[in-house]
Amino acid sequence: MLGFFKKKQKEEDKKRKVIVLGIDGAPCTLLNRFIEQGIMPNLARLAKKGTLTDMTASIPEVSSTSWSTFMTGVNPGRHGIYGFTELRKGSYKWKFPNSGDVRSETLWEIAGRNNRRSIVLNVPSTYPAKPLNGILTAGFVALDLQKATYPESAYDYLKSIGYRMDVDTRKAQESASALADDIDRAFEIRKKAILNFLDNNEWDLFISVITESDRLHHYLWTALEDENHPQHGFFFDFYRKLDSFIGEMYERAGDDIPFIILSDHGFTTIKKEVYLNAWLKERGYLKFTKEKPGSMEDMHEQSKAFVLDPARFYIHKKGKYPKGCVEESEYESLRQKIKEELLSLVVDGEKVVKRVMFKEELYSGDLFDDAPDIVALSFEGYDLKGSINKTEIAGNSFLTGGHTRENAVFYINRGISGKDINIVDVGPTIMSLLGIDGIHFDGKSLV
Amino acid sequence: MAQDEREKLSALSLEEKIEHSKKIIREAIEKFGAEKLAVAWTGGKDSTTMVWLFRETCRELGVKMPGCMFIDEGYVFEEIWDIFNRLKKDWGLDVTIAKNTDVSDKAKNVGDMIKVSSLNERNRREIAKLEYGEEEFPFEPESFVGNHLMKTVAMNVFMEDNEIKALSTAIRWDEQEARIEEDFFSPRENPPHTRIQPILHFKERDIWDFIFKYKIPFCSLYKEGYRSLGAKGSTVKMSDIPAWEQDLENTYEREGRGQSKEEVMGKLRDLGYM
Numbered sequence: 253m254l255g256f257f258k259k260k261q262k263e264e265d266k267k268r269k270v271i272v273l274g275i276d277g278a279p280c281t282l283l284n285r286f287i288e289q290g291i292m293p294n295l296a297r298l299a300k301k302g303t304l305t306d307m308t309a310s311i312p313e314v315s316s317t318s319w320s321t322f323m324t325g326v327n328p329g330r331h332g333i334y335g336f337t338e339l340r341k342g343s344y345k346w347k348f349p350n351s352g353d354v355r356s357e358t359l360w361e362i363a364g365r366n367n368r369r370s371i372v373l374n375v376p377s378t379y380p381a382k383p384l385n386g387i388l389t390a391g392f393v394a395l396d397l398q399k400a401t402y403p404e405s406a407y408d409y410l411k412s413i414g415y416r417m418d419v420d421t422r423k424a425q426e427s428a429s430a431l432a433d434d435i436d437r438a439f440e441i442r443k444k445a446i447l448n449f450l451d452n453n454e455w456d457l458f459i460s461v462i463t464e465s466d467r468l469h470h471y472l473w474t475a476l477e478d479e480n481h482p483q484h485g486f487f488f489d490f491y492r493k494l495d496s497f498i499g500e501m502y503e504r505a506g507d508d509i510p511f512i513i514l515s516d517h518g519f520t521t522i523k524k525e526v527y528l529n530a531w532l533k534e535r536g537y538l539k540f541t542k543e544k545p546g547s548m549e550d551m552h553e554q555s556k557a558f559v560l561d562p563a564r565f566y567i568h569k570k571g572k573y574p575k576g577c578v579e580e581s582e583y584e585s586l587r588q589k590i591k592e593e594l595l596s597l598v599v600d601g602e603k604v605v606k607r608v609m610f611k612e613e614l615y616s617g618d619l620f621d622d623a624p625d626i627v628a629l630s631f632e633g634y635d636l637k638g639s640i641n642k643t644e645i646a647g648n649s650f651l652t653g654g655h656t657r658e659n660a661v662f663y664i665n666r667g668i669s670g671k672d673i674n675i676v677d678v679g680p681t682i683m684s685l686l687g688i689d690g691i692h693f694d695g696k697s698l699v
Numbered sequence: 700m701a702q703d704e705r706e707k708l709s710a711l712s713l714e715e716k717i718e719h720s721k722k723i724i725r726e727a728i729e730k731f732g733a734e735k736l737a738v739a740w741t742g743g744k745d746s747t748t749m750v751w752l753f754r755e756t757c758r759e760l761g762v763k764m765p766g767c768m769f770i771d772e773g774y775v776f777e778e779i780w781d782i783f784n785r786l787k788k789d790w791g792l793d794v795t796i797a798k799n800t801d802v803s804d805k806a807k808n809v810g811d812m813i814k815v816s817s818l819n820e821r822n823r824r825e826i827a828k829l830e831y832g833e834e835e836f837p838f839e840p841e842s843f844v845g846n847h848l849m850k851t852v853a854m855n856v857f858m859e860d861n862e863i864k865a866l867s868t869a870i871r872w873d874e875q876e877a878r879i880e881e882d883f884f885s886p887r888e889n890p891p892h893t894r895i896q897p898i899l900h901f902k903e904r905d906i907w908d909f910i911f912k913y914k915i916p917f918c919s920l921y922k923e924g925y926r927s928l929g930a931k932g933s934t935v936k937m938s939d940i941p942a943w944e945q946d947l948e949n950t951y952e953r954e955g956r957g958q959s960k961e962e963v964m965g966k967l968r969d970l971g972y973m
Contacts, residue, residue, distance in 0.1 A: 314972075336967050348963045393963050412702055414879035421969040425829060425847045427889055437880065470970055525971075544837075546810050561972045639973065641812065641837060648832030650843060651971045 268687045271450075271505050272512045272678075273498065274322075274375065274461035276315060277469050277653075279518035280306035280661040282476075286491050294499030295663075301507065302665035306658065307673040309517040311614055311627055312562050313657040315392060315466065316349065318516035318675055319376040323459075324356035325679025325693035329615030329623060331356040333377055336393070337560050337638075338622070342574060344548040348393065351378050355619060357691075359679050360384050363457050366688050371449050373460040374417075374442065376516075387449060391461055392418060409448070416441050419467040424650065431471055432486045439464040439490070443497050450504055457686060462494065469519040473653025477521075502665075510685045510699075511665045514678055518659030523633035525649055526597070526604050527642035528559040534645065535593060545640050551575055556586060557625075562655075563636035564624030565590065587626055594628050599646040604634045632656055668698040700882050705872065708900035713908050716900055717752065723883045723897040724756040727865060731893070733757070733765040735864040737857070740767040740794065742779040743928045744906050744917055744942075745869035747786065749898050751915055753867070754790060764793070768857050768866070771798040772849040773838065774809055774930040782918040789916070797857035802848045806838035813838050813845075825852050843968060858890050867895040873902045874927075874952060903952050907943040927952050 286292040287299060295304075310321040310328065312335055320333035328334050332355040338347045354377060360370035364385035372378065372388040379390035381402040389410060390400040394417045401407040416438040423431040439462070446460045468490055475481040498513070505511050532538035539552035548558065553575040555568045567583055570576045578586060591608040598604065611623040630636050635654035662673050670677070676695035683689070684697035708719065727736060738753050740746045750767060757764045769783065787794050801822055805813045812835045815826055826836075826844055836844040858866065870878055878899075885894040901909070903926075910917055920928060921942040938945050967973050 336972055346964070348967075393966050395962055411879075414702070418966070421966075422846075424969075425843075425851055430888065467970075544810065544812055635971070637971070642833075644834070647834075649971060650829045650831050654971075 268685065269456050270458070270510045270512065270682050270685045271501065272457075272459040272514070272682065273501060274319070274459070275465050275494065275513065275515050275661070276376075276461060276463045277466035277517055277519050277655065278515040278661055279520075279656070279659045280304070280515075281659055282491075282519070283661055286495070291488060291491050292495035292498075294495045294502065295513075298498070298502060298511070298513075298663065298665060302511075302663065303668045304661070304663045305668075305673060306518075307514065307660045307662040307675060307678075309655075309657045309660045309675050311609070311629070311657065312564060313517040313655045314562060315376045315516050318660075319391075319461070320354055321676050322514065322516065322678050323358045323360075323375060323378075324354065325359070325676060325683070325691070325695050326356045327615055327617060327676060327694045329617030329620045330694065332619040332622065334623060335561055335564060339548055339560070339566075339573075344551050344574070346547065349377070350393075351380060351382055351390065354378075359459070359682055360386060360388070360457060362683060362688060362691060363686060366686075368456040368686060368688070369454055370457040370459070371453060371455045372457075373446055373449060374463060375459060375461050376463075386455060386457075387453065389415075389445075390417075391463060394418070406449075410445060413444060413448075414441060415445050419464055421467060421471065424471050428472065428475075428483050431467075432483050435464045435468055435490070436486075439493065447500065447504075450501065457682065462497075464490070465494070465515075469653040470651045471653075473519060473521060507665060511663075512678065512682065513661065513663035514675070515660045516675065518656035518661075519653045520632050520656050520659075522635045522648070522652060522654040523602075524599050524604075524646040525635045525637050525654075526599060526630070526646050527637050527639050527644065528563060528565070528628070529638060529640050530642040531597065531645050532557055532559065537590065540640070548640065553577055557590060559638040560624070561638035563628040563630070564638070565626035565628070567625045583625075590626060594626075597645075599634065602631070602634075604630055604636075606631045629657065662698075664698070666699060670696060670698050673698065705879070705900075709872065709902065711900065713905055713912070716898075716905060717909070719900065720749075720752050720897040721756045721759075723895065724753055724867075725760065727867065727884075727893075727895045727897070728757070728760065728762060728765070731865040733763045735862065736765040736895075737795075737861065737863045737866050738765055738767045739854075739866055739868045740769050740792075741869075741928070742769070742775075742783045742786075742918055743869075744910060744921060745871060745898065745901075747782070747915060747917060748901070748906055748909055749867065749869040750786075750790070750792070751913065752897065765867075766861075767792050767794040768854070769794050769796050770850055770853050771796050771803075772846075772853070772930060773798075773803045773806070776918075776920060776928065776931045778918050778920045779928065782916060786916060795857060795861070797853040799848050799853040799856070802838070802845075809839050811838045812836070821856070822848055822852065855890055858892060863892060865893045865895055867897060869898055870896055871901050871903070871906075872899050903947045907947075911943075 287296040310318040316336050317333050320331045324331040340347045360372050363370050370386040374391040376391040379394035380399040381388045381390050383402050387406045388402050394400040398407050419438045420434050423434045472483045475483040475487045537556045539555050540550045541552050542550045557567050559565050567578050568576045569578045594605045594608050605628045607629040609627050615623040680693040680695045680697040740750050801819045814835045831844050839845050924938045926942045
């Protein structure tokens with residue numbers, strides 16, 4: 253009898269499916285505004301059927317960390333992705349973490365060992381593609397489509413349609429309209445690929461991410477509010493098209509299948525970029541062997557701390573780094589001192605840093621040792637940076653939009669339990685909807 | 700261009716591909732004339748192939764060979780200069796070196812910081828267009844501003860000064876995914892001109908077959924294992940065996956070229972990291 257129920261349960265599980273649409277860098281407030289303005293009628297309709305709410309992203313609020321947190325349901329102390337850049341162990345050479353550095357099981361790996369099939373399209377930090385029960389083509393920073401895609405047949409298809417892994421942001425050098433055209437082209441081909449995989453393949457878990465929104469925001473954020481900006485109309489049209497696409501996907505799925513939309517961080521207007529390494533230099537904590545350092549390899553042995561993007565502070569500890577000079581006994585007081593000084597950092601008469609946290613307040617797990625010793629969180633509009641060759645503490649660059657940790661978005665066509673949603677909760681929610689239990693996540697299921 | 704058309708062209712034999720390229724070149728010369736057309740030559744295998752095809756087509760038509768443009772972005776390999784000088788002489792090429800000396804004069808070494816205020820009005824305007832608000836920028840091939848000034852601006856100034864209406868470049872479909880949308884003739888803005896791309900349908904293997912069949916001289920770096928040549932300092936060799944003996948079909952041509960680590964850095968920089 254028990255066997256019968258078990259079998260029946262398994263058959264029930266078979267029917268459980270989940271669709272996830274990621275919209276890189278879409279702020280909840282912006283979507284709400286577009287709903288109110290009638291720019292996104294499909295999303296408006298969906299919002300009535302379920303829950304559209306804001307969500308906090310990971311710390312730091314960069315795509316690689318946030319999407320890794322999403323796809324593992326655990327904190328960076330366990331999945332190991334603290335940012336886009338790291339230093340190689342025992343050296344000052346750059347390392348760019350890729351899919352091999354994600355140390356926790358991904359949602360599709362968990363689904364796969366439960367005999368469920370996944371399609372995973374354009375999720376950041378999944379390059380190079382690892383084999384899975386299903387199909388995967390990697391997102392940012394993917395370099396070669398063939399290495400980005402599993403299996404070969406999916407690569408053949410993507411190549412045949414002229415699939416684009418990313419927007420060519422160098423088009424911004426040509427003109428804003430050339431960039432806009434390229435965003436549009438990349439977006440069109442992305443949607444085509446997503447709908448093709450959705451329609452023509454078997455899947456239990458379908459995850460796809462739109463990257464073009466993030467590129468639009470970084471480069472053309474000012475076009476949103478400025479009606480005279482040549483790309484103002486383009487910005488709105490992009491969201492109109494995105495809304496139609498949400499409608500198309502939803503139509504195929506129907507109300508029965510859980511449909512999730514999420515973003516990995518919010519966006520805001522950059523008032524100033526703040527260069528934390530320049531600040532550390534000014535305060536005497538950081539020194540390079542050259543006046544104009546080429547990389548972290550020009551680190552001076554008297555340096556006490558340095559920053560990797562966006563605001564990850566590492567104490568230059570003896571024993572941990574080849575030229576490290578900070579003794580264990582000095583570590584605590586140094587962190588405290590930097591924290592206090594950071595909290596009084598002022599640019600253009602305004603305080604920049606909202607909160608300073610130590611690694612033990614943020615992270616836990618096997619990869620805790622790799623975590624930054626201190627992380628700074630800024631007030632909105634101040635984009636914290638780890639650039640090494642800046643001489644001024646604050647400035648502006650070619651980017652007009654910057655990430656926010658708050659104001660990411662979560663949507664599901666159902667009611668949810670719990671509030672104060674964090675991106676770490678999305679993975680456990682998906683697994684619970686698929687009927688897969690017993691995984692030790694850091695997040696909590698919202699259903 | 701439709702996918703089946705692209706596939707058909709890519710599957711042609713070498714001789715058929717050459718014929719197709721010559722047809723494109725003939726159309727271009729008829730449309731724009733040799734005076735208003737320039738051939739972008741880098742000294743690399745692809746553009747050298749294209750230059751040869753231009754010479755051959757012009758000889759057949761009995762018309763003057765258009766001028767070549769060589770961008771010196773400040774980090775050119777010595778070995779590239781060797782092949783440049785040799786072919787310029789042997790083939791009697793009329794080459795203009797496009798160089799943004801206003802920028803390069805301000806830097807001694809790659810990585811040196813250049814003050815925006817020290818540049819001429821044109822370069823300052825270009826930097827303003829990028830909405831770059833800093834007082835200085837690094838002179839290096841992967842930097843957003845440096846790349847723009849030393850490559851794009853140098854090229855644009857050359858085209859404006861010479862009233863160039865069409866520029867022929869040697870990009871290929873199989874080189875990079877982003878190129879799949881390119882066509883043999885492609886209109887561009889800023890400055891308004893037409894891009895002619897006569898060897899789009901050549902594969903990397905075709906280029907080497909062509910070079911050996913027609914005994915085209917090539918840069919010695921390919922023999923050392925370089926597959927694709929970019930700026931010195933951001934290009935590395937992928938293997939110690941000559942390029943044409945490597946597994947061209949199953950490995951990535953541009954991997955050694957500011958790709959992998961360097962390309963990741965470039966992409967991150969474009970989004971404001973590093």
